[in-house]
Amino acid sequence: MSTATELKAKLPRLATALPGPNAKKAVERDAQFVSPSYTREYPLVAKAGRGALIEDVDGNVFLDFAAGIAVCSTGHCHPQVVAAIQKQAAELIHMSGTDFYYEGMARLAERLGHIVPGAEAKRVYFGNSGTEAVEAAIKLARYATRREKLIAFYGCFHGRTLGSLSLTASRAAQRKGFGTLLGGVIHIPYPYAYRCPYGHTADTCGSEVIEFLEGEIFERMADPEEIAAIIIEPIQGEGGYVPAPKAFLLELQRVVRKHGILLVVDEVQSGMGRTGKWWASDHAGIQPDILCTAKGIASGMPLSATIARASVMNWKPGAHASTFGGNPVSIAAALATLDVLEGGLIENARRMGEHLFAKMSDWPARFSNVGDVRGKGLMIGVEIVRDQETKEKAPELRNWILHKAFEKGLLVLGAGENTVRLAPPLVIDEDQADFAVRTLEECLTEAAEKH
């Protein structure tokens, strides 16, 4: 049990009406000079962060259940990560791993290779962002198999550069206006148990998708011998925090192995311990041929990794590279991040996830606008509906809840059209988890009264 002073130090403290005067000015300047393509939900203007707390430019302190889109895995400015960044920045900031060597790059690659399952040794390609990890996976899959076609899933989000955007099928607005994308990409339904495209339950929804893949796609659309890779998020992130059933992932693995197709697992959002294991796919026990990770890998420094079986990542010098990818400061941050995650944060994510689910799993019975609560560890989605029977989506109500939570000092983001996503830093404790639950319960109660 925390004392009142301890609680005060780790929970939100609002000093002004929101947005405060300084925040208002920053938002106005931003509107004038910054690309309007960003999707800001509410006017948080961040100034400083520590652990799971964010202070804005007016001295308001928020509890952060967004973590910079699931990035700040070790919390904001974890002292071990800050020290590693400061030390490296004072020694060497850039050298380019494309042309030269530095020790950290190989050390991090070795460590990442060991935490991706499978007996075969791994090799790692470093980029700066999730989309670059996916671009590398697309190119590598084509290069390694000499096949061209790719299969992805409805609802998936793999990035916004033109290659990964060709896979992304999350929102039409993300593709609109950008013309013809990469050829050879086929989309199939995702086993979204709450909204099973075949009208089935969580147990059988996945097998229907497998039947569709083998019976329809392989028979009518693309011979499996032409398919380089199937790419999947084991828990869809931007699509609405939707987990794929374990049995489905195992079946998918069986199918790809049968046809020499590579299994690419996109763990950009679900990886780095967020679900209580290193990878969300570890919960199913599958062994990807290629795994993409980014977001939580370096606690906020830009870095991504495409990790593949060594016999798959066997491309020739010049086939793929990046000036900045794997820069020494990001790598130092990642090495420190791995230490901190291994030092107890992955276990904390598992425990806090269970704690949150214990308090939230009865929400559909208690709140008429909650259709589904799902996820793993600290990757939790709450789907907001207008009607539990018809499952009619309630995107405006979801956005209203995000705003209300902000006004109460809790930062949460949306995912998909109508889901509230909980993706806090892995450092949260029970008091912080309970504050988030209480705040969202208040929002849901007010939502039911108002709407």
Ligand SMILES: Cc1ncc(COP(=O)(O)O)c(C=O)c1O
């Ligand atoms: C699963 C997944 N893949 C790829 C990306 C793209 O990452 P980035 O925005 O760093 O390019 C994201 C971003 O949200 C993601 O969630």
